[in-house]
Amino acid sequence: QQQVKQSPQSLIVQKGGIPIINCAYENTAFDYFPWYQQFPGKGPALLIAIRPDVSEKKEGRFTISFNKSAKQFSLHIMDSQPGDSATYFCAASMNYGGSQGNLIFGKGTKLSVKP
Amino acid sequence: DGGITQSPKYLFRKEGQNVTLSCEQNLNHDAMYWYRQDPGQGLRLIYYSQIVNDFQKGDIAEGYSVSREKKESFPLTVTSAQKNPTAFYLCASKRQGITSAEAFFGQGTRLTVV
Numbered sequence: 001q002q003q004v005k006q007s008p009q010s011l012i013v014q015k016g017g018i019p020i021i022n023c024a025y026e027n028t029a030f031d032y033f034p035w036y037q038q039f040p041g042k043g044p045a046l047l048i049a050i051r052p053d054v055s056e057k058k059e060g061r062f063t064i065s066f067n068k069s070a071k072q073f074s075l076h077i078m079d080s081q082p083g084d085s086a087t088y089f090c091a092a093s094m095n096y097g098g099s100q101g102n103l104i105f106g107k108g109t110k111l112s113v114k115p
Numbered sequence: 116d117g118g119i120t121q122s123p124k125y126l127f128r129k130e131g132q133n134v135t136l137s138c139e140q141n142l143n144h145d146a147m148y149w150y151r152q153d154p155g156q157g158l159r160l161i162y163y164s165q166i167v168n169d170f171q172k173g174d175i176a177e178g179y180s181v182s183r184e185k186k187e188s189f190p191l192t193v194t195s196a197q198k199n200p201t202a203f204y205l206c207a208s209k210r211q212g213i214t215s216a217e218a219f220f221g222q223g224t225r226l227t228v229v
Contacts, residue, residue, distance in 0.1 A: 009155065032214045043205055043220030044158070051215065089157060095214040101146060103218055107157035
């Protein structure tokens with residue numbers, strides 16, 4: 001119930017393509033869903049986040065789509081660039097209990113954007 | 116510049132040795148976390164602390180220990196009881212009590228057993 005399942009494990013697209021990374025969860029108590037971007041040898045950094053009261057959030061070329069009934073959310077990267085090549089993690093957290101605010105991470109997707 | 120600093124960047128441990136990884140933050144965050152990252156495994160929570168002098172076990176606490184004597188510092192000790200310690204270790208901090216608060220990560224420490 002505490003898991004966040006992420007797919008695919010790796011993804012290769014051409015420059016300008018639209019990679020899509022999917023995540024699914026079981027625990028309906030989760031109420032915050034961030035995506036983190038990690039470059040090799042670095043710590044992850046927050047990319048974009050969404051709460052379950054909205055179905056879509058857009059920031060620049062990055063869009064999160066959220067389907068509350070299906071308990072799924074996804075990251076879309078428009079007009080992808082080689083500089084977007086990184087590992088992407090979805091995550092979820094809840095606002096109560098002893099683990100309040102703790103992030104549960106998916107296993108990550110390694111994205112490679114070819115020139 | 117506010118941020119979270121991990122040291123050292125690379126660490127080598129001999130069999131049977133304890134080693135301590137440093138994590139310091141100047142963001143005035145109450146909550147601090149230690150994650151372990153292995154290829155294909157994502158980020159797994161080792162320990163977390165929501166307030167000074169208190170900490171909780173995460174999903175993979177066996178073979179690790181922590182302390183939280185100061186708000187700014189949350190060191191992680193990898194003990195000889197950890198049978199497979201080679202991994203990339205990440206420390207993070209965030210504001211406590213706000214679910215949507217951003218978690219800030221350090222640059223990580225890569226630990227290798229030699």
